[in-house]
Amino acid sequence: MAKLQIKKRLTGITVAAMLGIAAVSAPAQAETLRMAWAQDATGLDPHKQTAFPSLRLLELVYEPLVRLDPELQIVPALAESWQYSPDGLTLTFKIDLDARFQNGAPVTSADVKASFERILDEETGAVARANFLSIDSIETPHAGTVVFKLKQPDAPMLTAMTDINAAVLPASEIAAGSIGTTTIGSGPFILEKWDPNAKATLVANKGWAGGTTGVDGIDISVFPDESAILAAMRTGQIDFALMNDPLIATLVPREDGLQLNREPVLSYHVLQLNPSRDPLTKLGVRQAISCAIDRQQVLDTASLGEGRVTGPLTIPAYASDPNTLFCYTRDVEKAKELLADAGYPDGFSAKVIAATGEPPTAASEAQVIQAQLAEIGIDLEIEMMELNVYIDRWLKADFDMAVALNGGRADPFTMYNRYWTKAGNLQKVSNYIDDTLDSLMMQGRAETDPAARKATFAAFEKHLAEMAPWIWLYNSYNYTAQQDNVKGFKPTPTGSLFSLSEVIVE
DSSP states (O other): OOOEEEEOOOOOOOOHHTTTTTTOOOOOOOOOEEESSOOSSSSSOOOTSSSSHHHHHHHHTTTOOOEEEESSSSESSSEEEEEEEETEEEEEEETTTTTBOSSSBBBBHHHHHHHHHHHHHHOOOTTGGGOOOOTEEEEEEEEEEEEEEESOOTTTTTHHHGGGGGGGOOHHOOOTBTTTOOOOOSSSSEEEEEEEEEEEEEEOOOTTTTOOSSEEEEEEEEEEHHHHHHHHTTTTTTTTTEEEOOHHHHHGGGTEEEEEEEEOOOOOOEEEOTTTSSSTTTTHHHHHHHHHHOOOHHHHHHHTTTTEOSSSOOOOTTOGGGGGGOOOOOOHHHHHEEEEEEETTTTTEEEEEEEETSTTTTHHHHHHHHHHHHTTTTEEEEEEHHHHHHHHHTTTTTTEEEEEEEEOOSHHHHHHHHHHHTTTTTHHHHHOOOOOHHHHHHHHHHOHHHHHHHHHHHHHHHHHHHHEEEEEHHHHHHHEEEEEEEEEEOOOOOOGGGGGGGGGEE
């Protein structure tokens, strides 16, 4: 029998109540949390956004059917229960009947169906589309019940549904074509105003079915850099900040009254190659680049050693020892031999793109890689650009190489199928696929035995590292900083800021 999953939603209980402190002695709460970051959202359509700031903003406004808790366990969001059929071909959700969109309309199975049909429509350009290609049909027998009929068993689909890229949107707004210009979600906060690259104003959603937020609103300010954020925190102008630069974040604990939250994350720093462009079409050239790069030196120089060298799989349950992967120990002589055998004994010239400030380590990573590749004759020109320009170039695969920080997922299939399967909707960005990668991904999707899945994805990781379409570097930490009087924030391996819905300011 398939196990029925039923859990209570978060109720918005205050920290004081959880600690058993009498309500009359609870500290007064600030009306607004003053928050800062150095990179703003790049758009408001939750099905299309890839930039971290966009996802962090939108997860406070929209909700998926289910979400991940800080321990990466699946817990209710809009769905209060879910169940797979014994044959794994039917996934049924019961929707929280108290859930309302921010315009007062109830969240129904029709909204869920419309949202996933939008994700599956290729014209939408939804970034998570490849996660849901097992869906054959969606049935709505009741306003509070939605049934996904699957073409085959799909073990990781439920995990994929925790992502804000799988948010449930109002069917009426989808029909009106207003997604991305209006933001009507069902989450804890309402986006009242957004001035791109300047400020966002969130107010508490008083009708949120998840409970009562700890603050009445969040004012998010965009600062020119993280040094300015730290200065504003020192003077008490900012209560909470998202930080990405370890050079700045590691200074926070030295400041009186400030606290640093430092959480290992699933996201990964990577040098993406474009195997559709000569000479990167040649396996030997890509392998030479892999052998020439000292990943630990990149980590130590760009991120002060704040992290660890990683292979493609950063999920603790699936991660392997990187030293078992192809050429993770730097070997310059082998790199030169590979280049010569591929027909480039004197090297070649190429360009690498990187975004200004996202991540803050991008320029340093590019410079270290530039110096390392110069030792084998590769002349690498660095192109720095604003994040929105970078994303446009990245989505078009308009680069030879790209320094990137990519998001991780709690399951290997949902993390990588969009890049490394033949039907992956971001396969045009990775520009590499072979039968082995595709087959292993399909096996991992259908397999339900944990040990067998781990073995399958270990083979996938080994093959991917050997083919070297990308060069995985390291994964690091998610940093947030807060004043000592900010209570209740829970950092997560996904980098989610959703627990700002529970934060209070004493």
